[in-house]
Amino acid sequence: xxxxxxxxxxxxxxxxxxxxxxxxxxxxxxxxxxxxxxxxxxxxxxxxxxxxxxxxxxxxxxxxxxxxxxxxxxxxxxxxxxxxxxxxxxxxxxxxxxxxxxxxxxxxxxxxxxxxxxxxxxxxxxxxxxxxxxxxxxxxxxxxxxxxxxxxxxxxxxxxxxxxxxxxxxxxxxxxxxxxxxxxxxxxxxxxxxxxxxxxxxxxxxxxxxxxxxxxxxxxxxxxxxxxxxxxxxxxxxxxxxxxxxxxxxxxxxxxxxxxxxxxxxxxxxxxxxxxxxxxxxxxxxxxxxxxxxxxxxxxxxxxxxxxxxxxxxxxxxxxxxxxxxxxxxxxxxxxxxxxxxxxxxxxxxxxxxxxxxxxxxxxxxxxxxxxxxxxxxxxxxxxxxxxxxxxxxxxxxxxxxxxxxxxxxxxxxxxxxxxxxxxxxxxxxxxxxxxxxxxxxxxxxxxxxxxxxxxxxxxxxxxxxxxxxxxxxxxxxxxxxxxxxxxxxxxxxxxxxxxxxxxxxxxxxxxxxxxxxxxxxxxxxxxxxxxxxxxxxxxxxxxxxxxxxxxxxxxxxxxxxxxxxxxxxxx
Numbered sequence: 001x002x003x004x005x006x007x008x009x010x011x012x013x014x015x016x017x018x019x020x021x022x023x024x025x026x027x028x029x030x031x032x033x034x035x036x037x038x039x040x041x042x043x044x045x046x047x048x049x050x051x052x053x054x055x056x057x058x059x060x061x062x063x064x065x066x067x068x069x070x071x072x073x074x075x076x077x078x079x080x081x082x083x084x085x086x087x088x089x090x091x092x093x094x095x096x097x098x099x100x101x102x103x104x105x106x107x108x109x110x111x112x113x114x115x116x117x118x119x120x121x122x123x124x125x126x127x128x129x130x131x132x133x134x135x136x137x138x139x140x141x142x143x144x145x146x147x148x149x150x151x152x153x154x155x156x157x158x159x160x161x162x163x164x165x166x167x168x169x170x171x172x173x174x175x176x177x178x179x180x181x182x183x184x185x186x187x188x189x190x191x192x193x194x195x196x197x198x199x200x201x202x203x204x205x206x207x208x209x210x211x212x213x214x215x216x217x218x219x220x221x222x223x224x225x226x227x228x229x230x231x232x233x234x235x236x237x238x239x240x241x242x243x244x245x246x247x248x249x250x251x252x253x254x255x256x257x258x259x260x261x262x263x264x265x266x267x268x269x270x271x272x273x274x275x276x277x278x279x280x281x282x283x284x285x286x287x288x289x290x291x292x293x294x295x296x297x298x299x300x301x302x303x304x305x306x307x308x309x310x311x312x313x314x315x316x317x318x319x320x321x322x323x324x325x326x327x328x329x330x331x332x333x334x335x336x337x338x339x340x341x342x343x344x345x346x347x348x349x350x351x352x353x354x355x356x357x358x359x360x361x362x363x364x365x366x367x368x369x370x371x372x373x374x375x376x377x378x379x380x381x382x383x384x385x386x387x388x389x390x391x392x393x394x395x396x397x398x399x400x401x402x403x404x405x406x407x408x409x410x411x412x413x414x415x416x417x418x419x420x421x422x423x424x425x426x427x428x429x430x431x432x433x434x435x436x437x438x439x440x441x442x443x444x445x446x447x448x449x450x451x452x453x454x455x456x457x458x459x460x461x462x463x464x465x466x467x468x469x470x471x472x473x474x475x476x477x478x479x480x481x482x483x484x485x486x487x488x489x490x491x492x493x494x495x496x497x498x499x500x501x502x503x504x505x506x507x508x509x510x511x512x513x514x515x516x517x518x519x520x521x522x523x524x525x526x527x528x529x530x531x532x533x534x535x536x537x538x539x540x541x542x543x544x545x546x547x548x549x550x551x552x553x554x555x556x557x558x559x560x561x562x563x564x565x566x567x568x569x570x571x572x
Contacts, residue, residue, distance in 0.1 A: 290321025
């Protein structure tokens, strides 16, 4: 009895295993056919997408050609050429995907020669535009044959899309039926296991489609980003955090005269790309390069870099450097943006030259006029009446102010062009003070002010450029006289370490805190006195002169009580 039961059990187990094996084979075969159907559906989608892409490329090509014919801008030809080159690839991919569809092959066989003929006409149009034969190109573009070809192409494309959409519906129905069949078989054979398997397959398939869609979107966004960067009229250069060049847009390559050098070491880049410090002929120091500083986390802006291109052209550039960080804040890249400022530099040079020439040409006659006025006031031309002397004194003061303004303008032009130099020599401080105050004694007397020297003897000697120190002191004293209506001006000197501090104290209106912070800037104008000749410019020049001589100038003030300017001069 036991043996038959065992046999039955064995037979039942064997039969069950056989049935399960058959069901498994049927299920496996069903899954294979289902997968094939999915592939065909995917092919149908790709065929439609490729056809539409080919249609779009054809339209973009003709749009670029039309844009060139209308605007005569050759940039449109690049768009036409780019999209024209993609049409053939689109047709090839469509033919590959429809190899299993005889009806579509017939339509494609009809499409190919017509597409080649249209592309040939467009290519001929592009060639004519490139050579400047716009009238012939326009005539060819407007010819009826191109319009007829477009209509025929559009009809064939629409026919292919309709056939593929019909085929897509059939394949989707086939997919649906086979999926249901596979599901029934797997439920019948192994319910839980096969359900899990199908769910896993479904999830995997969905994940694949999502990843494919994400990858396509990512590629599209990257393409758009690079197109934006290429369209920017500024040079953009990106390097990895190690300093290895990573990306340079078209404008950057044009300015640098070469593309990226992937193996270039960071310490060699200034030499390889021929980056020089402006106006010196010296290679720009590596540690000061905006790229190097950006890698260190600094944001910079500089205008003292010149690119010496291989053809000998020198291009001054304005550069901005900035680090590029990841979400964790770690520096991954360094980006440098640079702009060709050749035209701006040329404009500035023209402006400086104009100011220099005009100032120089006006300075001599103004000095001669001042000299004639001095001679008249000294009685050389005869005795003067009181009213005549008053008028001449006013003219003398105006002449001195204009002479100083012209001197300031000329000095500013030299400062900005880097043409100033200093010749320090040992000289008596009293000599400097006497030379500076000589022209202002009458102005002080006219305003009823006092001019006092305290502690300034011949024993005080300094190392300075006499002309520049005298002009600096004149600027300070002139401003003190202008802004002092009562009281006086006092000059004192004291030795502090290796410097002599010459202080000019007035009893004028003082300077506001906001003005004091920008007092020695060339843009600074002293309050309501801005209309007086030279306001602000002289202090900017004075600051530059003192720095050039190894000294400095400072100011302190008390609103309503006066100001004190201190010239810090190297002691002899």
